[in-house]
Amino acid sequence: MIIELKDVKKEYVAGGEKIEALKGVNISINRGDFVAITGSSGSGKTTLLSIMGCMETATEGDVRIGNRDVDTYSDREKSLLRANYISFVFQNFALMDKYTAYENIELPLLNAGVKRRERKKRIHWAAEQLGIKDQLEKRPREMSGGQQQRVAIARALASSPQVILADEPTGALDVDNTKKIMEILTDINKCGTAVVVVTHEKEVAAYAKRTIRMEDGCIV
Template sequence: MSALIEIRDLVREYMIGGEVIRALSGVTLTIDHGEFVAIMGPSGSGKSTAMNMIGCLDTPTSGEYVIDGYNISSLSEDQLAELRNHKIGFVFQNFNLLPKTTALENVELPMMYAGVPARERRKRAMEALDRVGLAERMYNRPNELSGGQQQRVSIARALVNNPVLILADEPTGALDSRTTEDILGLFEELHAQGNTIVIVTHEDEVGRRAKRIVRFRDGTVESDMSSAEREVTGHHVD
């Protein structure tokens, strides 16, 4: 595997009320193509800031972040927006679906921004919904779908531009335990198909399903351990 994400000495500071708050303090991290990684840590640990950096939703105060060969510090806002749309598929806790449009239309949305022709959009959106097991619900609106089905729609939307990275922010946080199991199973299937997946979560069960856990504390990487290493050392997620 080769590096998809390379983060070196990353610092992110914010000015709040005249005081400098350091959310990330010199983070160095590499994630290879095809990995399934969980980023974990308590509230205020820096994991959400790290997610924003990985998703190109924010830029560092200092240090370097390269994704798929692109150094984000050298990109304009428009270039960052294009990179997000083409390279990263986002999955959110609350699904972020447009309520008055069908599942199919929600999945088509990223391709509209990418300038994909209408017929190709429809074809790819239908294929993506079939891939997540929702071929029979593509004309339903979000309020006609269960929470798990809505999350499947959002995963199909994340997949539809064939991104190099699927970035999921607490993707099971709004779901019950049985539905959580279904969604985690889907992520495992996508990983087995070669997708690179990074999940930001505080849930131990989600972390256990990943192949690697990167744990943040106080703006730094506290530990970084593969599932094989966890088994050998007897190290637990919690």
């Protein structure tokens, strides 16, 4: 079991108003899983992903990561989880413009305290997997959207996570690049990494082994 949520609720307060973004959600992510999360805008998909990745804390309910209650993790341990256990991929790639592709992939490894030689090895391995070895010295603005998303996935992969949580990873890509990125995520999944993809597109959800639909803060 990689991630398990039981009766998870999340409440936001914005402008003096309470918003129930999650109203009691149960989900578990296991080794080898490939899950698509679909649902309309505002249904709670990003909130769910953020809680699964311990970027946000639940208002109520149990969140277990690596068979341990997240509340028992210190801040330092949580950041180690985000460095070694869980990787995120975002719709807008979230690369740093001032850094090259190589440096972007390197950043989380630096934060995780990985030594230089090992960093280099992992960056070249991840770049090889994503077919971007010839792009490593480029900066994000010198790359296409599809290339940038490959760099972002290489960054996610380089830390050898148990699970990749991707929030609309193909939302900014055309049909061809969408297909390529989903094929890459499928290959990564075949190698044992669990993959969770939030998407609006049924063509994207079709790559997953299991689809979960959200509606108004609930899994339906």
